[in-house]
Amino acid sequence: MTQLLLASRNAKKLAELRRILAGAGVEVLGLDEVAPYPESPETGATFEDNAVAKAREAVAATGLPSVADDSGISVDALNGMPGVLSARWAGRAKNDAANLNLVLEQLTDIPDERRTARFVCATALVLPDTTEIIVRGEWPGSLVRGPRGTNGFGYDPIFLPDGETRTSAELTAAEKDAVSHRGRALRLLLPHLKALSHA
């Protein structure tokens, strides 16, 4: 069976990709199931840069077709930031709550109509023959003024998807997968992933 490496140690992401590719003739491995290699820090200027760099590195180290993603939140009143710095917006030693609270503080004086934001996910598939396929999923919404909900992670508690009355931390995992930036990117990549087994 064709093997595919997901360059991630996130068990939820791995399970999701396995679920999506069930029956497609593709065996999905995670980083914990291949020989360790030195992983570079994410220093790209864009989500796409980071995703493709991570996937290239995985191909170079393992010789397997590899998928990697990078995602974050892009806030219009912050000129699209935190962006690629989403996970370390309040500093490297900080956590999800510190990041989220800093964004709320920075937006204190920003009126409701200018609190628009979107979650963004870039996903890259890189093949040993150097073919690169990069897709982007976006999930538009706006930022509420205080955290609500306990599902998800990161900025989910302050993100109100367009057309929703619940924050993304108040959606179930299945509801979120169906509409989220990650779900959208993965669906765009799906035909290319399924084609692997025929290659």
Next chain:
Amino acid sequence: MTQLLLASRNAKKLAELRRILAGAGVEVLGLDEVAPYPESPETGATFEDNAVAKAREAVAATGLPSVADDSGISVDALNGMPGVLSARWAGRAKNDAANLNLVLEQLTDIPDERRTARFVCATALVLPDTTEIIVRGEWPGSLVRGPRGTNGFGYDPIFLPDGETRTSAELTAAEKDAVSHRGRALRLLLPHLKALSHA
């Protein structure tokens, strides 16, 4: 003598404008020298928005020709932020050191060649006849990795002007005035300020 209001309580800015307009037949007043009026918070999306809003408000309240400015630092790796949020980047309760340290933390992984930044100052002159003149001064440079120098304020200790070996907090006030964003904006506005006495 023609009166001009500088919509600021900053004694240094007031002294600077008086020095520049000495002998031009224009008397410069500060906010502390006119009847108090309610000042709106700065919620504009751009430096220009904030400067012109502040000057319009001053004209409406006093009937005097009014000058106002808004300034901050624009960091390329942060898509131009902190920008209009420069003074409250780490939150409203924070101070210069907290703001500066947060930017340094956010840029930890950013390589030297991508640490470019510029100080920006927008200055607006609004006349009672509704004429509005808005100018912008920029001071390009890059961000060092640790604060140096004790002059100035704000982000001066981490800003290395292009062509300089000293941060802007290591320059004297006179050296800074000659090349800074504020100095540049003020010089662009100068002909219009001097014309006031002939109007």
